[in-house]
Amino acid sequence: MLTLGVFAGIMNNANQYLVARAAPEAPDFSNGLYLTAANAGTTLGTALCGLFITVAGTRFVLAGALVLLAAGIVLVAVRLRLSDREKTSSRSLTSSELQMIG
Numbered sequence: 001m002l003t004l005g006v007f008a009g010i011m012n013n014a015n016q017y018l019v020a021r022a023a024p025e026a027p028d029f030s031n032g033l034y035l036t037a038a039n040a041g042t043t044l045g046t047a048l049c050g051l052f053i054t055v056a057g058t059r060f061v062l063a064g065a066l067v068l069l070a071a072g073i074v075l076v077a078v079r080l081r082l083s084d085r086e087k088t089s090s091r092s093l094t095s096s097e098l099q100m101i102g
Helices: 002-022 027-056 058-089 095-101
Strands: none
Touching (some): 027 058
């Protein structure tokens, strides 16, 4: 459980970093978005793990947490991949490239 708590703290920090990086021009909005996501994640995670415990039993509580952890890691990877794709497609032209065009 200690390890799971450490990972939860790390994911909270990573979540705040990703949200703040997505909207650096609006820090108040991104902080509010982070808090909303953290509270919604706590609520939904607890509900889903409770459902998992109801269906599978208390012996599998760690398995439910690991499933949600894996889902979170996959979603962060998808977000990073989409961010990289957006950066490469919206790359601005350099001055030498503009001179070649004009």
